[in-house]
Amino acid sequence: MSLLNHKNPLDIIVSETPNFSDHEAIDIVKSHYDLDVTVKKLVSERDQNFLIETQSRKKQVFKIANCEEDPIVTDFQIKALTHIENRGDSRVITPTITNSISGKDAIQIRKNDKVFSARIVSYLEGEPLWTSPNSVPDNELAGDMGRYLARLGKVLKDFNHAGSNQSLLWDMKQALFLRDIISHIPDKESQEMVTEVLNVFENRALPTFDSIRWQVIHNDMNPDNVLIDTKGNRNVCGIIDFGDMVYSPLIIDLAVAAAYLEVEDGNPLNLINHFVAGYNSENALDLDEINILFDLIKVRVATTVAIAAWRKSFRDPDDPYLVINSDDGSRKFLERLFELPREHAIQSFRQICASSAK
Numbered sequence: 493m494s495l496l497n498h499k500n501p502l503d504i505i506v507s508e509t510p511n512f513s514d515h516e517a518i519d520i521v522k523s524h525y526d527l528d529v530t531v532k533k534l535v536s537e538r539d540q541n542f543l544i545e546t547q548s549r550k551k552q553v554f555k556i557a558n559c560e561e562d563p564i565v566t567d568f569q570i571k572a573l574t575h576i577e578n579r580g581d582s583r584v585i586t587p588t589i590t591n592s593i594s595g596k597d598a599i600q601i602r603k604n605d606k607v608f609s610a611r612i613v614s615y616l617e618g619e620p621l622w623t624s625p626n627s628v629p630d631n632e633l634a635g636d637m638g639r640y641l642a643r644l645g646k647v648l649k650d651f652n653h654a655g656s657n658q659s660l661l662w663d664m665k666q667a668l669f670l671r672d673i674i675s676h677i678p679d680k681e682s683q684e685m686v687t688e689v690l691n692v693f694e695n696r697a698l699p700t701f702d703s704i705r706w707q708v709i710h711n712d713m714n715p716d717n718v719l720i721d722t723k724g725n726r727n728v729c730g731i732i733d734f735g736d737m738v739y740s741p742l743i744i745d746l747a748v749a750a751a752y753l754e755v756e757d758g759n760p761l762n763l764i765n766h767f768v769a770g771y772n773s774e775n776a777l778d779l780d781e782i783n784i785l786f787d788l789i790k791v792r793v794a795t796t797v798a799i800a801a802w803r804k805s806f807r808d809p810d811d812p813y814l815v816i817n818s819d820d821g822s823r824k825f826l827e828r829l830f831e832l833p834r835e836h837a838i839q840s841f842r843q844i845c846a847s848s849a850k
Contacts, residue, residue, distance in 0.1 A: 568655030618719030638770025
């Protein structure tokens, strides 16, 4: 296996996403998997995904990686799913890999002199939180999300792979790259907020990274990737999309997920507090991790603001990813987080973790 080829983390998002037609996808699946399917395109940031369905109504997802993605990164994602499956924790449900007719967990396909890695993963039942009847979790669901992410983290704790250090803009270790794109943010106030977030990150959080826990993390527990059992107790029944997985400080996994728990009224940390309590009850946080959590949450929100503005500078206005990923809510949430004193947030997290630890 080749060594990971590091690139500027902006490169993959700038590059064109794969553009296979429905007919081409059907032919590829038939040729490599001997499956007769219908297909439906799914929205993706940098890859191309199809929901496929066999004649027996079995659903799966056919994923074609961006040609700029190093094949070792694709293998990293595949092997992580296999690792999770082999661990056999029934409380952690993730997609599984379908091998090709030649027994391979990934295939190579060509188009216009470019080579793409592709694979098929299982389709998980459940409603994405973002599209469920109530897309904003209540306190109980926020806690369940925290517990679920903690369990996933424990399953991945002993997983290692040469592709885990991929060059990825959404990897918070590389957040200072955002300084190169801040100018695309349209209003000065938001530019200043993002700049301050990065300064605090550089001066307070980064120096702590050498002393805290590191491992492979999911790195993208956003509402699109959280599946909810809407027929039962409205709890988490699965997590999908391992495309942003990376080797990083464990606390970043928690911060990324917390950054999507926006509330419009009252304490902006309300849902986050329940999420942190749930996570900590399964996997107790260390004091050094707790002390930088608020800073990291703000980094993720600021990242969403900056990348959305930057994408608008080179993507078509009708880009499906832009249509469903507006930065307006993130900008407002960042403003509300700035209203909270940093020490107040840290103290709140400390108290929550002290009372929720097993």
